[in-house]
Amino acid sequence: xxxxxxxxxxxxxxxxxxxxxxxxxxxxxxxxxxxxxxxxxxxxxxxxxxxxxxxxxxxxxxxxxxxxxxxxxxxxxxxxxxxxxxxxxxxxxxxxxxxxxxxxxxxxxxxxxxxxxxxxxxxxxxxxxxxxxxxxxxxxxxxxxxxxxxxxxxxxxxxxxxxxxxxxxxxxxxxxxxxxxxxxxxxxxxxxxxxxxxxxxxxxxxxxxxxxxxxxxxxxxxxxxxxxxxxxxxxxxxxxxxxxxxxxxxxxxxxxxxxxxxxxxxxxxxxxxxxxxxxxxxxxxxxxxxxxxxxxxxxxxxxxxxxxxxxxxxxxxxxxxxxxxxxxxxxxxxxxxxxxxxxxxxxxxxxxxxxxxxxxxxxxxxxxxxxxxxxxxxxxxxxxxxxxxxxxxxxxxxxxxxxxxxxxxxxxxxxxxxxxxxxxxxxxxxxxxxxxxxxxxxxxxxxxxxxxxxxxxxxxxxxxxxxxxxxxxxxxxxxxxxxxxxxxxxxxxxxxxxxxxxxxxxxxxxxxxxxxxxxxxxxxxxxxxxxxxxxxxxxxxxxxxxxxxxxxxxxxxxxxxxxxxxxxxxxxxxxxxxxxxxxxxxxxxxxxxxxxxxxxxxxxxxxxxxxxxxxxxxxxxxxxxxxxxxxxxxxxxxxxxxxxxxxxxxxxxxxxxxxxxxxxxxxxxxxxx
Numbered sequence: 001x002x003x004x005x006x007x008x009x010x011x012x013x014x015x016x017x018x019x020x021x022x023x024x025x026x027x028x029x030x031x032x033x034x035x036x037x038x039x040x041x042x043x044x045x046x047x048x049x050x051x052x053x054x055x056x057x058x059x060x061x062x063x064x065x066x067x068x069x070x071x072x073x074x075x076x077x078x079x080x081x082x083x084x085x086x087x088x089x090x091x092x093x094x095x096x097x098x099x100x101x102x103x104x105x106x107x108x109x110x111x112x113x114x115x116x117x118x119x120x121x122x123x124x125x126x127x128x129x130x131x132x133x134x135x136x137x138x139x140x141x142x143x144x145x146x147x148x149x150x151x152x153x154x155x156x157x158x159x160x161x162x163x164x165x166x167x168x169x170x171x172x173x174x175x176x177x178x179x180x181x182x183x184x185x186x187x188x189x190x191x192x193x194x195x196x197x198x199x200x201x202x203x204x205x206x207x208x209x210x211x212x213x214x215x216x217x218x219x220x221x222x223x224x225x226x227x228x229x230x231x232x233x234x235x236x237x238x239x240x241x242x243x244x245x246x247x248x249x250x251x252x253x254x255x256x257x258x259x260x261x262x263x264x265x266x267x268x269x270x271x272x273x274x275x276x277x278x279x280x281x282x283x284x285x286x287x288x289x290x291x292x293x294x295x296x297x298x299x300x301x302x303x304x305x306x307x308x309x310x311x312x313x314x315x316x317x318x319x320x321x322x323x324x325x326x327x328x329x330x331x332x333x334x335x336x337x338x339x340x341x342x343x344x345x346x347x348x349x350x351x352x353x354x355x356x357x358x359x360x361x362x363x364x365x366x367x368x369x370x371x372x373x374x375x376x377x378x379x380x381x382x383x384x385x386x387x388x389x390x391x392x393x394x395x396x397x398x399x400x401x402x403x404x405x406x407x408x409x410x411x412x413x414x415x416x417x418x419x420x421x422x423x424x425x426x427x428x429x430x431x432x433x434x435x436x437x438x439x440x441x442x443x444x445x446x447x448x449x450x451x452x453x454x455x456x457x458x459x460x461x462x463x464x465x466x467x468x469x470x471x472x473x474x475x476x477x478x479x480x481x482x483x484x485x486x487x488x489x490x491x492x493x494x495x496x497x498x499x500x501x502x503x504x505x506x507x508x509x510x511x512x513x514x515x516x517x518x519x520x521x522x523x524x525x526x527x528x529x530x531x532x533x534x535x536x537x538x539x540x541x542x543x544x545x546x547x548x549x550x551x552x553x554x555x556x557x558x559x560x561x562x563x564x565x566x567x568x569x570x571x572x573x574x575x576x577x578x579x580x581x582x583x584x585x586x587x588x589x590x591x592x593x594x595x596x597x598x599x600x601x602x603x604x605x606x607x608x609x610x611x612x613x614x615x616x617x618x619x620x621x622x623x624x625x626x627x628x629x630x631x632x633x634x635x636x637x638x639x640x641x642x643x644x645x646x647x648x649x650x651x652x653x654x655x656x657x658x659x660x661x662x663x664x665x666x667x668x669x670x671x672x673x
Contacts, residue, residue, distance in 0.1 A: 004036060004061045004085075007173050008097025008336060008423075024088035028072045030169050032057075032089040032119060036064040037082050040656035043569035045082050050660055052076055057120050058599045059658040066172075068119070091166035096175040098332055103159035105331050113177040114162070115339045116153040122170035126153050129170055138164050147304040150343050154303050175338050178326035178376045180301035196483050196540050198548055201490065205282025205482035209236060210263055210319045211312035212475070215299065216291035218257050218443050220250030228463065230267030230278065230441045231260065235287045237315060241308065242292045242300030249291040254446040258467050259323050260287055261441030262475035263482070269439065271460040278439055278464060281479030281540075288317050292324075299324060305343040305377075309354070318353055318485065321478035323471035325361040325418075326376035330368035335375030336423040337600045345598035348382035348498055352560045352595055352665060355485070355498040356380070357478045359470040360387040360429040361418035372531060373418040374428045381602070381633050382595045384481070384502055385428045388417040388435025388473040389512065389537055413512065413532055417470055420531030424600050425631050427621070429534040430502070431509055433480075435473035437466050480540050481505065491547050493557055499593040500557040500667035506634055507591040507669045508543025509536030528636075529621055535636060542589075545671035552581050552588065552672035558651075559665020566663040567606060572653040578646040579670065588639040589673050592620060592651050594666035596633045597658070604664040605655025608635040613645045628654050 004011040027033055035054075037045070040063055046056060054077060055068040066089065069077075077086040099114065106112075118126060126146035130153050133139045143156040154177060157165070165174060196203040218228045222235055238249040251257045261267075266283040269276060290308060294300045301324065302308045312320050326335055348354055358380070363373040378385045390412045414435055420428035442465040446452065452465060459465050484504055488496040512533045528536045546555045558574060559566030567574060581588055592608035607628045608620030617625035620635025629635055639647075651666050 004034070004064050006034070006060055006093045007095070007175075009093050024074070024090070026072050026074050027069055027088050030088050031068055031070060031123070032169065033067050033069045033074070033086060034060065034064055034089050035067060035077060035086040036084045038084050039063060039082070041065070041082070043657070043660065046660040048080070049077070056659055059601050059603050060599070061601070065658070094166045094171055094174050095162055096173060096336065098336055099162070099174060099176045102176055102332055103162070106159070108158065108160040110159055111156055112159055112162075113154065113156050115175055115177055116155065116165060116171050117173045117175070117339055117342065118151045118153070118170050119172045120151070122151070124170050126151060129153060129168065145303065149306040150304045150339065152339055176332070178335060178338065178340065180299055180324045181327040196487060196544055198487060198490065198544060203483040203487040203490070203544075205264070205285030205479060206486055208282065208285040208319065208482040208486055209288060209315070209317045210282065210285050210321055210478055210482050211288040211290060211315070211317035212256065212260055212263065212321045213241070213290040213292055213308060214256030214259050214323055215253040215293040216249050216251035216256045216443075217260060217289040218251055219445050220248055220291070228257070228441050228444055230265040230463075234264045234285075235289065237288050239288070239290045239311065241290050241302065242294040246295065249289065250445045251291070251293070251443040252445045252447065253293055253297070254443045254450065254452045254465065255323070255467070255471065256289065256291065256293070257443035257446070258440040258465060259321065259471065259475045260289065262438060262472060263287065263321065263479040265441050267441065267463070269459065269461040269464045271464065278441070280440075281476050282482035285479065285482040288312055288315050305340060306347060309343075309347045309356070313351055313354055318355060319478055319481050320354065320356045321475050322356070322358045322377070323474045325359050325378050328361075328363040328366045328369070328373070330366070333368060333370060334372050334423055337379045338376055340377035341380040342598045344377060344380035345382045345596065348595045349597050352497045352499070353495055355481055355501055356383040357474055357481065358383045358385050359474040360385050362416040362469050363418045365416050372420060372423070374420040374422055374531075378418070379422040379424065379426070379428060381426065382498065384477065384505065385430045385534070386470060386474040386477045387429035387432045387534060388414040388470045389432050390414055390436045391434035391438065414468070420534070427529045427531065427534060427632050427634070430634065431477060431505060431535055432512065432533050432537040433473040433476045435470055436468045438468065438472040438476070439464055439466055440472075477538055480538055484540065484543060487544055487547055491549070497557050497560060497595070497665065497667055499595050499665065500555065500669070502634065503591045503593040503667045503669045504543045504546060504555070505538060506535045506593065506636060507546060507589055507671065508539045508541070510539045510542070511536050535634070542671070542673050545673060546669040552579060553670065554579065555667065555669040557667045559663065562665070566665040567651065567653050568663045569657055569661060574651045574666070576649040576668070578648060581642050581645060581647050581672065583644045584641045586641070586672050588642045588647060588670065590637045590639075590649050590668065590670040591634070592666060592668045593634045594664060602631065602633060602655075603658040604662060605630055605653065606633070606664060606666055607652055607654040608637060608668070609650040609652060610637045610639060611648050611650060612642070613647070630655060
């Protein structure tokens with residue numbers, strides 16, 4: 001019997017009913033319960049529960065569901081043959097284990113910035129509940145803010161006050177907020193961006209709009225006479241987020257302009273040792289920049305991510321680049337899937353063509369980092385999380401060092417690049433890209449005496465600077481995605497899903513194949529997928545292969561109004577037409593991806609199966625056909641040296657769908673590589 005884990009809190013089911021503190025007689029005090037089935041619930045069982053006024057809201061633990069129940073009698077549910085446990089959602093489950101540990105370490109009198117995440121469709125809206133908290137004197141008016149779009153309330157309270165907040169029935173979970181931190185031609189070659197060609201057409205991101213949420217952009221002007229020459233006719237709009245009152249969007253920090261240059265920049269550096277053509281991975285794309293820099297010089301990451309994402313989406317952006325992640329706190333360590341991740345997954349699920357790219361973070365060599373660091377926004381299921389390798393430029397793992405005889409290799413993970421898996425066990429990062437000694441545009445508002453001009457190596461051209469970090473790897477991948485999305489549209493898929501683009505990106509990745517120790521824990525890089533390199537380093541000349549129309553190559557984009565239907569309880573399997581493989585030799589590489597509904601665990605469990613004419617199978621992310629991956633919404637099969645014959649790609653709902661009669665779109669791609 002598997003224990004139930006909710007928000008990091010464990011209910012030991014081996015205990016007797018008397019020993020289990022949270023056992024409740026009925027549900028008179030709450031509208032929310034959790035129930036655990038003997039197995040995952042079938043659609044017929046969900047329909048029966050629905051007739052008893054049990055509305056399933058979320059899959060929260062093994063065979064365990066959070067539900068709304070407007071009745072009082074739990075015995076009606078407990079008597080069902082397929083139910084193991086039905087119990088009130090106890091207040092002690094609401095506060096995350098991470099926050100409880102922080103309160104224990106820092107003391108109940110310490111102040112904490114926290115998010116109250118409400119249940120779906122709560123009785124009281126975030127605004128109404130916030131007013132109630134103020135009215136009852138639990139929080140001060142100046143220390144509370146409601147976010148209706150994200151269904152949450154942000155408050156600042158003493159640790160001792162949190163037990164009072166747990167008593168409110170509409171509160172689903174309570175978690176600490178995170179302080180966010182800021183996490184070229186050489187890189188283009190490493191990523192295979194110059195191999196983005198189909199039938200003689202090279203793809204560089206034409207007609208694609210990429211939104212960048214970062215410190216700012218250059219001088220904060222679109223005037224052709226004032227703009228950095230690398231960005232001529234490449235910026236569509238600038239928006240002030242951190243300096244709304246003044247409307248300033250310039251970049252005295254330098255980080256944001258460097259990021260923008262790695263996506264769309266196209267210029268010439270006069271530096272004889274490091275310069276020449278400096279080009280981003282999507283030099284024909286357009287930018288929208290959302291400046292997060294505050295007047296104090298900090299980073300104003302919005303308390304509610306949804307308006308930031310929706311604002312970019314409404315301006316036409318279908319790629320959103322975020323080179324920042326949660327600031328490392330040794331007293332907390334790895335952060336779990338939280339409200340940031342929830343917002344990202346919710347937005348992509350509801351806007352299935354929006355691709356969100358996020359830095360993995362630079363925390364692997366921090367104090368108390370341990371072996372896993374990726375969390376918060378980088379742990380979202382539906383984003384593309386990017387880790388950093390070293391680059392082919394001469395470097396010492398952090399700085400450009402022109403006199404270094406042995407160049408560091410992109411087949412080596414950067415020591416700082418945050419490692420996975422996530423606290424929930426998912427594979428992160430998704431992909432890797434060069435992130436050390438990256439040369440890109442320097443903001444013209446970056447002071448000449450700024451330490452940033454020399455911190456990562458010295459450029460002899462003031463218009464360009466070196467920087468290192470997963471912040472630098474992320475925009476390189478965002479640009480690759482813009483070029484890849486252009487390529488997908490060129491073959492007739494006019495509104496490609498984020499899942500399709502993610503599947504293509506992952507399908508082309510290459511194993512880093514490093515055998516030497518690397519990182520603060522001296523890891524050995526094992527074959528992907530894993531928490532060190534994810535699915536591997538981006539290689540765009542391979543990612544584009546499923547679009548080529550060649551034998552053994554193809555793709556499907558299903559659901560969301562596409563010609564191929566989504567999977568559902570009544571349509572649980574999609575099977576490709578037979579794929580002719582002419583072997584032996586090479587690898588048949590297949591990747592499936594889908595945008596799952598928000599939640600710490602997979603809400604809908606789809607699996608990838610590749611089968612040959614003899615019935616031999618390989619399953620996504622596992623060796624052979626021994627098992628299925630039940631944790632990841634990206635799965636990959638690499639079938640080495642397949643024999644000649646017919647193969648099929650199968651996407652199947654092996655597990656369950658969380659909600660009654662739910663549908664789930666997906667994408668699958670395949671190629672001989």
